[in-house]
Amino acid sequence: MTRVLVVDDEPQIVRALVINLKARKYEVDAAPDGATALQLAAARHPDVIVLDLGLPDMDGVEVIKGLRGWTRVPILVLSARHSSDEKVEALDVGADDYVTKPFGMDELLARLRAAVRRAEPTGAGEDDVMVDTEDFTVDLAAKKVNRNGRDVRLTPTEWHLLEVLVRNAGRLVSQKQLLQEVWGPSYGTETNYLRVYMAQLRRKLEADPAHPRHFITEPGMGYRFER
Numbered sequence: 451m452t453r454v455l456v457v458d459d460e461p462q463i464v465r466a467l468v469i470n471l472k473a474r475k476y477e478v479d480a481a482p483d484g485a486t487a488l489q490l491a492a493a494r495h496p497d498v499i500v501l502d503l504g505l506p507d508m509d510g511v512e513v514i515k516g517l518r519g520w521t522r523v524p525i526l527v528l529s530a531r532h533s534s535d536e537k538v539e540a541l542d543v544g545a546d547d548y549v550t551k552p553f554g555m556d557e558l559l560a561r562l563r564a565a566v567r568r569a570e571p572t573g574a575g576e577d578d579v580m581v582d583t584e585d586f587t588v589d590l591a592a593k594k595v596n597r598n599g600r601d602v603r604l605t606p607t608e609w610h611l612l613e614v615l616v617r618n619a620g621r622l623v624s625q626k627q628l629l630q631e632v633w634g635p636s637y638g639t640e641t642n643y644l645r646v647y648m649a650q651l652r653r654k655l656e657a658d659p660a661h662p663r664h665f666i667t668e669p670g671m672g673y674r675f676e677r
Contacts (some may be wrong), residue, residue, distance in 0.1 A: 524565035
């Protein structure tokens with residue numbers, strides 16, 4: 451069973467999420483604050499975390515940073531904050547998706563399923579490849595990236611984006627295709643997601659992120675991976 455950690459200080463929202471998740475056969479833990487969330491994440495190893503940013507003891511962004519220090523578990527941010535800067539900040543520190551309050555339960559559950567799906571390992575196949583560049587190596591079968599002799603820690607979303615680009619090496623992948631393959635079929639216009647995650651990949655993998663040689667932007671069209 452998939453285990454979900456719900457982190458929110460609003461009892462009515464926690465209650466609604468717990469009821470709906472358990473009705474769909476999820477195992478659910480709940481935390482009312484950031485400190486409890488970090489403790490439960492370490493103790494219970496959830497498969498996905500639903501995290502409110504406005505917690506009583508610390509900002510949700512700090513919780514994300516704490517989690518990303520040791521786990522790649524998908525994090526679905528749930529918040530009443532509407533500004534794009536705050537959304538980008540949450541995505542930038544390692545969140546996988548962002549749902550704004552008030553939210554529809556069906557939409558939230560769909561995004562949660564998509565986040566879990568992105569984190570699932572894919573079976574090895576004939577097209578599994580090892581890609582070498584001058585700066586890093588991608589092992590698609592092992593789902594590993596190595597740079598300068600060290601493994602690079604990627605979030606599930608960062609990995610999925612990298613995988614789509616690498617499997618289409620040398621070809622332009624449209625913004626819509628990337629959004630739908632990485633985030634799901636209901637996505638197609640959230641280009642700010644791509645901007646944030648491409649910046650993250652460049653920061654982690656490019657020798658000069660400001661002048662990328664491997665992750666190329668085709669303005670207004672999409673992105674291309676070059677060896």
